[in-house]
Amino acid sequence: MENTFTIQVNGRNESITTDPERPLLDVLREDLGLTGTKFGCGEGQCSACSVLVDGKRVRSCVTPIGKLAGKKILTIEGLSNGDSLHPIQEAFLSLSAFQCGYCTPGMIMRTVELLENKPNPTDEEILNWMESNLCRCCGYPKILEAIQSAAKATAKGDSQ
Amino acid sequence: MTSPVRPFDGIEEERYELFEMNTSRFELSRREFLSILGPGLLILTYGSTALAQRFGRGDRGDDSVSARLHIGQDGTITVMTGKVEVGQGSRAELTQAAAEELKVDPSHIRLIMGDTALTPDDGGTYGSQSTPRTVPAIRRGAAAARDILIDAASRMWGIDSERIQVVEGVLKDSSGEKSIRYAELVDRPEVVENLQSSVPSGVEVKPVSEWEVMGTSLPRPNGKDIVMGNHRYPSDIVRPNMGYGKVLRPPAYDATLKSIDSSEAEKMEGVTVIRDGDFVGCVAPNSFRAAKAVEALAKTAEWEIPDHPSSKNLYSYLKDRAREGGGRRSRGGENGSVEEGLASAAKTIEAEFEIAYIQHAPLEPRAAVAEWEGDRVTVWTGSQVPTRVHHELCDAFDLEPDQARVIIPDTGGGFGGKHTGEAAVESARLARAAGKPVSLRWTREEEFTWAYFRPAGLIEVHAAVDDAGKVVAWDFANYNSGGSAIDTPYRVASRRTRFLSTDSPLRQGSYRALASTANTFAREVAMDELAELAGVDPVAFRWNHLEDGRLKNVLESVVGKFNWDRRRHERKPNRGMGMACGTEKGSFVAACAEVTVEHDKIHVERICQAFECGAIQNPLNLRMQVEGCIVMGLGGALFEAMEFANGRIKNASFGSYRVPRMSDVPELDIHLLDRKDLPSVGAGETPIIAVAPAIANAVYDAVGKRCRSLPLKLT
Numbered sequence: 001m002e003n004t005f006t007i008q009v010n011g012r013n014e015s016i017t018t019d020p021e022r023p024l025l026d027v028l029r030e031d032l033g034l035t036g037t038k039f040g041c042g043e044g045q046c047s048a049c050s051v052l053v054d055g056k057r058v059r060s061c062v063t064p065i066g067k068l069a070g071k072k073i074l075t076i077e078g079l080s081n082g083d084s085l086h087p088i089q090e091a092f093l094s095l096s097a098f099q100c101g102y103c104t105p106g107m108i109m110r111t112v113e114l115l116e117n118k119p120n121p122t123d124e125e126i127l128n129w130m131e132s133n134l135c136r137c138c139g140y141p142k143i144l145e146a147i148q149s150a151a152k153a154t155a156k157g158d159s160q
Numbered sequence: 161m162t163s164p165v166r167p168f169d170g171i172e173e174e175r176y177e178l179f180e181m182n183t184s185r186f187e188l189s190r191r192e193f194l195s196i197l198g199p200g201l202l203i204l205t206y207g208s209t210a211l212a213q214r215f216g217r218g219d220r221g222d223d224s225v226s227a228r229l230h231i232g233q234d235g236t237i238t239v240m241t242g243k244v245e246v247g248q249g250s251r252a253e254l255t256q257a258a259a260e261e262l263k264v265d266p267s268h269i270r271l272i273m274g275d276t277a278l279t280p281d282d283g284g285t286y287g288s289q290s291t292p293r294t295v296p297a298i299r300r301g302a303a304a305a306r307d308i309l310i311d312a313a314s315r316m317w318g319i320d321s322e323r324i325q326v327v328e329g330v331l332k333d334s335s336g337e338k339s340i341r342y343a344e345l346v347d348r349p350e351v352v353e354n355l356q357s358s359v360p361s362g363v364e365v366k367p368v369s370e371w372e373v374m375g376t377s378l379p380r381p382n383g384k385d386i387v388m389g390n391h392r393y394p395s396d397i398v399r400p401n402m403g404y405g406k407v408l409r410p411p412a413y414d415a416t417l418k419s420i421d422s423s424e425a426e427k428m429e430g431v432t433v434i435r436d437g438d439f440v441g442c443v444a445p446n447s448f449r450a451a452k453a454v455e456a457l458a459k460t461a462e463w464e465i466p467d468h469p470s471s472k473n474l475y476s477y478l479k480d481r482a483r484e485g486g487g488r489r490s491r492g493g494e495n496g497s498v499e500e501g502l503a504s505a506a507k508t509i510e511a512e513f514e515i516a517y518i519q520h521a522p523l524e525p526r527a528a529v530a531e532w533e534g535d536r537v538t539v540w541t542g543s544q545v546p547t548r549v550h551h552e553l554c555d556a557f558d559l560e561p562d563q564a565r566v567i568i569p570d571t572g573g574g575f576g577g578k579h580t581g582e583a584a585v586e587s588a589r590l591a592r593a594a595g596k597p598v599s600l601r602w603t604r605e606e607e608f609t610w611a612y613f614r615p616a617g618l619i620e621v622h623a624a625v626d627d628a629g630k631v632v633a634w635d636f637a638n639y640n641s642g643g644s645a646i647d648t649p650y651r652v653a654s655r656r657t658r659f660l661s662t663d664s665p666l667r668q669g670s671y672r673a674l675a676s677t678a679n680t681f682a683r684e685v686a687m688d689e690l691a692e693l694a695g696v697d698p699v700a701f702r703w704n705h706l707e708d709g710r711l712k713n714v715l716e717s718v719v720g721k722f723n724w725d726r727r728r729h730e731r732k733p734n735r736g737m738g739m740a741c742g743t744e745k746g747s748f749v750a751a752c753a754e755v756t757v758e759h760d761k762i763h764v765e766r767i768c769q770a771f772e773c774g775a776i777q778n779p780l781n782l783r784m785q786v787e788g789c790i791v792m793g794l795g796g797a798l799f800e801a802m803e804f805a806n807g808r809i810k811n812a813s814f815g816s817y818r819v820p821r822m823s824d825v826p827e828l829d830i831h832l833l834d835r836k837d838l839p840s841v842g843a844g845e846t847p848i849i850a851v852a853p854a855i856a857n858a859v860y861d862a863v864g865k866r867c868r869s870l871p872l873k874l875t
């Protein structure tokens with residue numbers, strides 16, 4: 001019942017031999033040592049486990065690895081360039097948009113997808129887009145601020 | 161053993177009397193710490209009261225370590241504290257405290273938190289205790305360290321210590337000729353020897369007016385690790401050769417295992433099944449297989465399931481089993497004759513309030529990694545009370561204190577929900593049986609079912625106003641919720657306040673602000689009803705019943721900022737304004753809410769809140785705590801409630817148990833009153849208590865319907 005898959009994670013090809021039903025989240029955390037992606041519910045209801053697969057956000061806790069052969073996966077660990085932060089990470093950090101920080105990787109990955117799709121989101125678009133991402137510390141006001149600020153920063157960057 | 165989780169005996173007692181630290185003596189020691197911390201100087205200060213909130217330990221009297229610091233030869237200053245970071249901001253605030261007194265930049269401080277082998281036992285991280293207790297302890301410890309280093313320099317240079325100043329960790333004599341860094345100083349053996357005899361008798365901490373680091377918005381020191389996904393939460397810890405564990409849970413509360421066949425599970429590759437009475441679990445090479453193995457076990461398990469009450473008749477269940485004056489601490493009291501007051505007044509109210517059980521649901525579920533080396537165990541886990549977890553481990557495995565070490569990495573949320581050590585004990589059990597380190601992480605369903613709940617409660621208020629609009633009788637009885645903030649802050653001619661304990665169908669424990677939310681809700685809604693009876697504006701009515709002081713100050717502030725007088729009278733259909741205020745754990749809060757009610761749905765449009773907790777230590781963190789409390793409070797006010805029947809939780813998922821989302825956040829207008837003249841107290845709890853009653857009162861103003869339950873119900 002084990003199969004071998006090749007996936008690309010944060011730019012590196014990884015060959016994984018495992019049960020195809022195992023969720024991507026477990027493979028990232030337990031096989032590849034990438035624990036930045038978090039488990040919040042395992043049921044597709046909190047988005048703590050958000051990663052990008054070919055640029056699209058998936059909830060890795062409900063995405064079986066068997067469906068991902070050949071896909072490109074981006075996790076929070078692959079977002080920064082070495083020690084220099086991605087503008088969205090920078091915005092979350094400079095505005096302190098986290099309390100316990102456990103939802104932060106999922107929030108940031110979801111924001112990456114948002115800004116790729118809507119570089120100048122309205123507040124309403126942000127709220128809709130982030131609706132499924134839970135923060136139990138309820139630090140939403142700061143998170144919203146960080147997303148607004150990241151949108152401004154990336155829009156500026158693009159126009160230069 | 162009938163239950164795989166340890167029972168939690170009733171509601172957490174709260175211990176929060178403010179106290180004076182008494183730094184009585186110092187000890188300089190190299191001992192075992194230095195093997196972990198590297199060469200340098202270890203400074204311990206002792207106080208008589210640091211252990212005032214200790215769990216399950218013998219009294220160690222005056223000899224408790226209240227602060228522990230290490231100054232490394234490489235210049236690193238390590239401060240050790242038993243407090244933990246669960247998102248409430250203690251890492252920043254305690255770093256500030258040490259940096260302030262040592263006169264160094266906060267970036268030079270390394271804070272080790274919640275490690276029972278290294279950090280002093282300064283109690284759990286709950287009850288808003290870090291600010292009023294641990295901050296002073298660390299400040300005094302750091303000030304003492306600074307003073308003895310100054311003293312050492314003064315001996316070395318043969319000058320008066322008055323002539324030595326510290327700037328950024330460098331000691332300088334006033335002539336400017338001599339200077340030495342802390343690190344260089346501790347590198348000198350003669351200095352360290354001399355220190356033994358140079359113990360200052362008292363230390364002075366910097367007054368608020370001279371604060372340079374405290375009072376500023378220091379962000380969380382490990383923030384970069386968080387945004388990069390590099391910080392390792394308890395559930396992220398990996399040990400060599402580690403397996404993944406899972407525990408078989410009963411299908412219902414108090415179920416007992418009749419029989420089970422583990423052969424299918426045992427056939428799975430790499431799976432070890434562990435059975436010890438009713439405790440059944442397994443360890444597997446990954447968590448997916450561990451879950452499969454437990455599924456296989458569950459299929460064969462037969463249980464005996466006893467009857468268990470349903471949430472449908474919860475409140476009569478609680479009331480029927482009430483015991484007057486029960487509980488570990490009976491609260492309340494009596495003043496004047498309530499009977500006479502009620503009989504004499506023309507206008508009375510009699511109201512019942514129902515408070516549902518809710519879950520903390522921290523985003524990181526309970527998790528632990530346990531590793532045995534012979535008969536010693538180390539456990540990494542998420543808990544607000546490392547010493548309690550340590551105690552639970554020693555108890556479960558019959559260990560001496562030095563055979564167990566509990567390490568608490570900064571954890572993914574607590575909210576009063578992570579005081580116990582279930583996951584720690586379970587992972588240690590599995591690890592011992594499997595002969596390798598084991599990582600165990602509860603599922604969301606386990607978290608919703610087997611973690612303890614915020615107590616449900618029934619509150620009865622019977623009160624009266626006279627013709628002059630004065631409350632003449634106040635009779636307040638709380639069944640099961642708890643005693644925090646049970647006393648009314650209002651002047652009333654006669655009052656009786658009672659807490660009655662009863663049998664709780666669910667395992668219950670602490671929660672952010674505990675019973676103050678329930679008690680403040682019932683009181684503030686009842687006050688609104690009385691104001692209406694008296695024909696007085698709700699703000700004016702409260703004002704007339706308050707003494708001058710801090711509560712009145714926040715009330716005045718919020719009413720002005722919200723523009724209460726204008727807004728309350730500006731009528732629009734289905735829109736209403738309400739307010740509430742209260743005090744708990746030495747801090748003061750008042751809130752105004754604006755809501756609209758449409759199709760039986762409550763929309764909270766705006767919350768204006770004023771909060772005061774003494775001198776503000778970190779404005780950024782304080783604001784985040786207040787915002788978090790308000791938004792979390794919306795959950796308890798509007799949607800959260802456990803539903804259960806036949807020993808099962810019926811809404812044990814984020815899909816069926818609604819929590820606040822980003823789009824629920826109303827317009828927030830927060831006013832933090834900075835009282836530099838008053839001692840700082842904690843702020844992670846009290847800002848939650850006025851939210852629900854302010855909304856309930858606004859709903860009444862909007863549509864004329866009194867909501868007397870949490871969550872609020874319109875139908």
Ligand code: FES
Pocket residue numbers: 038039040041042043044045046047048049050059060061062
């Ligand atoms: S952990 Fe995947 S959605 Fe919650």
Ligand code: FES
Pocket residue numbers: 098099100101102103104134135136137138139247523572573
């Ligand atoms: S910061 Fe704790 S869950 Fe979002």
